[in-house]
Amino acid sequence: MQVEVTATSKQSGHLGLLRSMLRIRRVEEAIADRYAEQEMRCPMHLCIGQEAIAVGICAALSSNDMMFSNHRAHGHYLAKGGNLSAMLAELYGRSTGCCGGRGGSMHLIDLDVGFMGATPIVGGTVPLAVGVAWAASLKAENRISVIFLGDGCFEEGVVHESMNFAALHNLPILFVCENNKFSVYTPLGERQASRPIYRIAEAHGLSSYVGDGNDIEEVFSLATNAVDNARQGKGPQFIELSTYRWREHCGPDFDDHLGYRVAHEVESGQKDCPIAKFTARLKQSNILLQSEVEKFETEITEEISDAFNFALSSAKPSAKDAGERIYA
Amino acid sequence: MPNFVNRDITYGQAIREGLDNAMDRDPNVIVIGEGVPDPKAIFNTTAGLREKFGAQRVFDMPLSENGMTGICIGAALSGMRPVMIHQRIDFALLAMDQLVNNAAKWHYMFNGKISVPMVVRVIVGRGWGQGPQHSQSLQAMFAQVPGLKVVMPTTAYDAKGMLIAAIEDNNPVMFIEHRWLHQIKDNVPEEYYRVPIGLAKVMHEGDAVTVAAFSYMAVESLIAAKALMSCMGISIEVLDMRSVSPLDVASVLTSVIKTGRLIVADTAFHSGSIAGELISQVAEKSFDALKTNPVRITSPNHPTPTSHFMTEHYYPDPRTIVDTIVEMLEVDRNLPSYQKMCAMVRRDGPHDTPNRGFTGPF
Numbered sequence: 001m002q003v004e005v006t007a008t009s010k011q012s013g014h015l016g017l018l019r020s021m022l023r024i025r026r027v028e029e030a031i032a033d034r035y036a037e038q039e040m041r042c043p044m045h046l047c048i049g050q051e052a053i054a055v056g057i058c059a060a061l062s063s064n065d066m067m068f069s070n071h072r073a074h075g076h077y078l079a080k081g082g083n084l085s086a087m088l089a090e091l092y093g094r095s096t097g098c099c100g101g102r103g104g105s106m107h108l109i110d111l112d113v114g115f116m117g118a119t120p121i122v123g124g125t126v127p128l129a130v131g132v133a134w135a136a137s138l139k140a141e142n143r144i145s146v147i148f149l150g151d152g153c154f155e156e157g158v159v160h161e162s163m164n165f166a167a168l169h170n171l172p173i174l175f176v177c178e179n180n181k182f183s184v185y186t187p188l189g190e191r192q193a194s195r196p197i198y199r200i201a202e203a204h205g206l207s208s209y210v211g212d213g214n215d216i217e218e219v220f221s222l223a224t225n226a227v228d229n230a231r232q233g234k235g236p237q238f239i240e241l242s243t244y245r246w247r248e249h250c251g252p253d254f255d256d257h258l259g260y261r262v263a264h265e266v267e268s269g270q271k272d273c274p275i276a277k278f279t280a281r282l283k284q285s286n287i288l289l290q291s292e293v294e295k296f297e298t299e300i301t302e303e304i305s306d307a308f309n310f311a312l313s314s315a316k317p318s319a320k321d322a323g324e325r326i327y328a
Numbered sequence: 329m330p331n332f333v334n335r336d337i338t339y340g341q342a343i344r345e346g347l348d349n350a351m352d353r354d355p356n357v358i359v360i361g362e363g364v365p366d367p368k369a370i371f372n373t374t375a376g377l378r379e380k381f382g383a384q385r386v387f388d389m390p391l392s393e394n395g396m397t398g399i400c401i402g403a404a405l406s407g408m409r410p411v412m413i414h415q416r417i418d419f420a421l422l423a424m425d426q427l428v429n430n431a432a433k434w435h436y437m438f439n440g441k442i443s444v445p446m447v448v449r450v451i452v453g454r455g456w457g458q459g460p461q462h463s464q465s466l467q468a469m470f471a472q473v474p475g476l477k478v479v480m481p482t483t484a485y486d487a488k489g490m491l492i493a494a495i496e497d498n499n500p501v502m503f504i505e506h507r508w509l510h511q512i513k514d515n516v517p518e519e520y521y522r523v524p525i526g527l528a529k530v531m532h533e534g535d536a537v538t539v540a541a542f543s544y545m546a547v548e549s550l551i552a553a554k555a556l557m558s559c560m561g562i563s564i565e566v567l568d569m570r571s572v573s574p575l576d577v578a579s580v581l582t583s584v585i586k587t588g589r590l591i592v593a594d595t596a597f598h599s600g601s602i603a604g605e606l607i608s609q610v611a612e613k614s615f616d617a618l619k620t621n622p623v624r625i626t627s628p629n630h631p632t633p634t635s636h637f638m639t640e641h642y643y644p645d646p647r648t649i650v651d652t653i654v655e656m657l658e659v660d661r662n663l664p665s666y667q668k669m670c671a672m673v674r675r676d677g678p679h680d681t682p683n684r685g686f687t688g689p690f
Contacts (some may be wrong), residue, residue: 066406100439109438116405117438121429127395128430131402138358138384138408145402158425159393168390177459326474328433328498 012285017059017216019296021275024075025086026300027076030308031074031091032252040091041310043106043120047075049214049246052274053178054079056219057146057239060227061202066114066132067146068125072178072245073108073118075147081113084303085094085310094314101317102325114143122183123149123156124174130162133173133236152183154197158206167205168238174226175201177240180215184249187262202237213241214274217281244269335518335539339642340510343373346491346562347411349520351381355410357495360387360451361413366463370413371451371472371510371688380395391424392505393677399447401430401500404446409495409654417450420462432475446492452595453507454544454643455680456688457635465595465627467542470502470601471573477501478572479525480543484514486570489523497525504572504597506544508682526574530583532672534563538583540606545625551673552649559669564653570656572602577609581617584610588619589656594647620656636680639658646673 020292028046035044047054054075061067063079069076075136077087083098091105098109106120116132118147119125129147136143153159154177166173177197181188194199207229211218221240226237246269282288337345359377361370365388369375378386385443389668394412400410414420422428425472427448453463471478477499487505494501531546531555541549544570565583567684569576584590588608592603603624610622625644626664633639650673653662677684 068402094485098439099437102439103437107437109441111441117434117442118439119430121425124398124425124429125425127398128402128405128590131394131399131404134399135403135406135408138403141407157397158392158395161390161392162399164390164392165399168391325440326436327477328440328445 012061014282015292017055017220018275018278018282019056019300020059020079021216021278022296023053023300023303024054025275026076026297027078027304028074030304032247034308035252040105042091042106043253044091044105045072045250046247047072047250048178049270049273050178050243051075052216052278053176053213053221053243054148056297057143057174057176059220061145061146062116066116066142066143067148068116068129068132068151069108069118069148070122070125071106071118071120073148074105074149075120075240076109077108077115080115082108082110082111082115085307086110088307088311088316090312092314093317094311095308095318096314097315098297102252103193123158125154125298126153126159126160130166130171130173133166133171134169137169137171140258144174144227146174146176146177148176150183151177151179151188152191152196153177153180154193154200159271163201163204163206163236170233170235172230173236174223174230174235175206175236175238177238178243179240180243180245182245182249182261185207185258189324196240198238198240201240204239206236207234210238210239210240213243216274216278244272246270330571335514335515337484337511338511338513339505340371340373341482342377342439342488342516343491344377344506346488347374347377348380350492350495351377351385353520354495357406357409357411358385358387358403359411359413359414360396361389362389362390362419363415365415367474368574370415371507372510373510374413392627393419397423397426398490400446401426401434402480403626404444405442409445409493412460415451416462416507417466418464420448421466422601423594426679427470427476427500427641432473432474434476435499436573443498443500444500446637447491447503449505451505451507452543454595455508455639456517457636458632459635459678460631462638463632465597467502467504467572468596468600471575471602471605473624476573477500477525478504480504480506481523481570481572482543482546482568483507484512484516485586486523488516489521490525490570490625492520493522493525496522499629501525504543507548508544511682512547512684513526524575526571528567528569528571528576528579530565531568532564532566534565535587536562537564537656538567538580538587539564539593539649540569540573540580540590541568541593542602543595545595548644548646549593549649552647552653555646555669555672556650556653559665559672560659560663562653562657562659575602575606575609577606577674580610580673582607584614585617588617590618590622591625591649591656592622592653593644596626601626623656627651634680639680643679645675
């Protein structure tokens with residue numbers, strides 16, 4: 001199923017989308033810049049290049065909608081409204097981190113904004129999101145559940161099990177597949193037969209859409225439609241969005257010297273920058289002035305600087321506390 | 329304390345009643361599993377629940393053990409209290425990722441912000457050709473994972489009370505039932521009551537040897553205790569461990585300090601068993617209290633064969649227990665009382681069914 005892309009968002013909405021993408025980009029870059037200091041001592045999966053998906057999807061949601069994510073969760077967490085200071089403190093292993101230092105980059109949570117948790121087992125949170133949708137349905141609560149999953153998830157049985165149950169019970173859930181074409185260094189073609197991923201979801205009985213994940217307006221439009229459907233009781237929704245990871249799978253650097261991605265692909269992937277593309281479009285339509293971009297940049301730089309200061313000045317957890325909170 | 333009127337029901341009926349009472353008490357309790365509402369109703373332990381509570385609370389389930397475990401975890405994170413049921417523990421192996429990586433960890437890794445209140449009922453087996461994949465007592469495998477609780481009640485009274493306690497618990501609890509216990513009967517109050525998780529119970533008092541027993545082995549140990557007492561005047565102390573994690577080492581230590589000897593009777597394979605863990609902890613904490621080497625009574629370290637000709641000596645029984653005790657106490661086997669005792673504990677009927685009245689399959 002294809003949905004016609006319509007410009008439903010208002011002018012202020014446009015600027016909000018741009019600012020939100022820019023903020024995620026700058027946070028990720030700041031993390032990358034400081035990672036070499038060896039103070040953030042945990043695996044880090046940056047989402048630079050993939051910001052439009054997180055932002056476009058979250059812009060279509062309400063604050064009481066619940067979300068789960070995966071190892072590359074920073075963008076999802078921030079776009080859903082997750083606390084930046086608590087995230088950075090978590091990367092630094094501090095007490096004020098969103099998991100008090102027990103999680104690190106791969107385990108983010110902010111229950112205040114419905115960000116229910118991110119974990120790094122591929123496919124691991126997919127059934128949890130379905131369970132949350134199931135509970136919402138059983139309790140007749142007006143909320144939907146959202147799960148971000150990568151292309152690699154389609155190699156995991158649990159994802160198919162989850163989709164079947166979601167369709168069987170007509171659950172209010174949105175599956176968002178970020179297809180960045182690689183699982184670590186392994187291209188999609190070495191892992192999966194050649195068929196469109198969204199058609200698999202369709203075969204499971206989900207309303208299924210596909211689009212350009214680097215075009216924020218397209219993402220937002222698809223998301224708005226899918227979220228409306230889910231809310232109206234039309235059952236589970238699925239959107240496959242193509243995108244490209246700019247940096248290494250895990251870590252702050254570029255790793256294209258390894259040669260696992262062909263040069264022209266990397267180049268065109270990075271040329272298709274969701275932020276640059278949208279900025280140019282907004283400027284062309286006279287919706288955005290350069291001064292506004294500069295204002296965003298200043299505000300964001302200040303916010304990030306404050307959040308890093310908060311994290312670095314936060315208390316360190318005690319090793320004595322490591323055996324606590326095993327049981328509720 | 330619940331009122332004790334004389335009301336003997338089976339362990340299986342007690343489980344059903346526990347579910348029924350818990351669902352009455354808390355609308356967030358839901359029950360799901362392969363075959364839950366079917367005509368066999370998980371050995372009748374879920375019979376009538378759908379009729380009473382409706383299809384919105386009692387579910388059959390796709391053959392998706394891992395996915396459905398994750399879905400139950402998600403529901404639990406949203407305030408439901410799912411009870412998931414696997415007719416064989418072996419099926420739960422398909423759900424190890426969700427149980428170990430998510431259910432057990434969620435509370436810890438998110439710093440205690442949220443927890444996973446769910447129960448996974450699993451049934452372990454013995455005899456009647458259960459074979460390599462329908463009979464494994466894998467409690468130690470689950471007990472090794474911090475964040476999971478693991479219980480193995482032995483009596484009908486405890487089965488109901490511990491099931492209710494497990495459902496009320498804010499953590500994931502593996503509730504392991506031995507299929508041969510389903511038909512035993514004891515006094516079970518009709519009302520809602522809890523039996524705390526993590527406490528052993530003295531089933532038979534004695535001072536010669538401590539036998540710490542799990543699940544069906546507690547029944548076998550009680551038979552052994554009665555025979556030892558009546559034939560040879562040997563009094564052993566039998567502890568029904570009831571919980572595997574947390575493990576009530578303190579109660580075992582108290583008993584071992586009195587008896588000086590320890591046998592752990594487990595339904596599992598020998599190596600890596602919870603029996604070995606319990607002995608380690610007793611040795612670490614109170615080595616001097618032990619007058620003799622502690623002993624594990626378990627199944628051997630090989631998969632369970634199916635043919636009943638091959639399972640003849642596979643499962644330990646009361647004879648194994650009395651012989652272990654006789655050896656430990658260096659009692660003369662030529663005594664007529666020993667022969668009498670052996671006759672007393674001899675199984676009446678085939679070795680691969682819980683009783684003569686039983687006919688397969690199960």
